[in-house]
Amino acid sequence: TQLLEQSPQFLSIQEGENLTVYCNSSSVFSSLQWYRQEPGEGPVLLVTVVTGGEVKKLKRLTFQFGDARKDSSLHITAAQPGDTGLYLCAGARPGAGGTSYGKLTFGQGTILTVHP
Amino acid sequence: NAGVTQTPKFQVLKTGQSMTLQCAQDMNHEYMSWYRQDPGMGLRLIHYSVGAGITDQGEVPNGYNVSRSTTEDFPLRLLSAAPSQTSVYFCASNDRWWTGELFFGEGSRLTVL
Numbered sequence: 001t002q003l004l005e006q007s008p009q010f011l012s013i014q015e016g017e018n019l020t021v022y023c024n025s026s027s028v029f030s031s032l033q034w035y036r037q038e039p040g041e042g043p044v045l046l047v048t049v050v051t052g053g054e055v056k057k058l059k060r061l062t063f064q065f066g067d068a069r070k071d072s073s074l075h076i077t078a079a080q081p082g083d084t085g086l087y088l089c090a091g092a093r094p095g096a097g098g099t100s101y102g103k104l105t106f107g108q109g110t111i112l113t114v115h116p
Numbered sequence: 117n118a119g120v121t122q123t124p125k126f127q128v129l130k131t132g133q134s135m136t137l138q139c140a141q142d143m144n145h146e147y148m149s150w151y152r153q154d155p156g157m158g159l160r161l162i163h164y165s166v167g168a169g170i171t172d173q174g175e176v177p178n179g180y181n182v183s184r185s186t187t188e189d190f191p192l193r194l195l196s197a198a199p200s201q202t203s204v205y206f207c208a209s210n211d212r213w214w215t216g217e218l219f220f221g222e223g224s225r226l227t228v229l
Binding site: 009107 | 120151156157158159160161174206208217218220221222223
């Protein structure tokens with residue numbers, strides 16, 4: 001069972017369309033990160049959201065952290081072929097203390113293809 | 117700017133063979149980790165280290181060993197390779213454990229026959 005469920009897993013759209021990727025969980029996270037990965041490379045951080053209800057914008061990308069800090073969304077406006085890639089959300093949960101360290105848990109990822 | 121360097125990029129092993137995936141970072145990050153990436157599974161944590169001499173298990177540690185003798189290096193050892201270990205492996209480092217930005221290497225694609 002995946003702790004963080006991303007949807008959709010695949011998204012194929014035309015240039016100029018809008019899209020939203022969702023990241024949902026039944027657990028509360030201290031913070032949530034979004035990464036983008038291109039073929040043959042490691043993921044690269046896009047944004048970190050830490051406050052319930054927080055909205056962050058990065059050019060055409062809008063990230064939202066749910067009020068209860070259990071879910072997040074990534075919205076892309078007027079998608080471009082350069083947006084093509086694998087998008088991953090990752091939630092941070094603190095450890096219980098002592099030798100129990102916190103963990104970063106990744107969703108399954110959303111493969112986005114934007115056609116010219 | 118090297119960042120996180122992984123070697124080798126590609127490796128083919130036969131079942132039962134052992135090997136070490138190397139990882140080095142030059143950012144003086146205290147925290148390092150190893151993930152495996154499989155289709156439809158995202159990234160799963162294998163082992164991590166919160167400092168030189170300190171390592172711990174992640175989600176999927178079986179069949180793998182790690183050590184951290186220096187801040188810079190964090191090798192991942194496959195003791196007796198199995199086909200289920202066919203995957204892409206990523207090493208990452210960060211300066212704040214589980215909240216800071218993860219800096220990833222380019223990955224090592226391993227195939228076990």
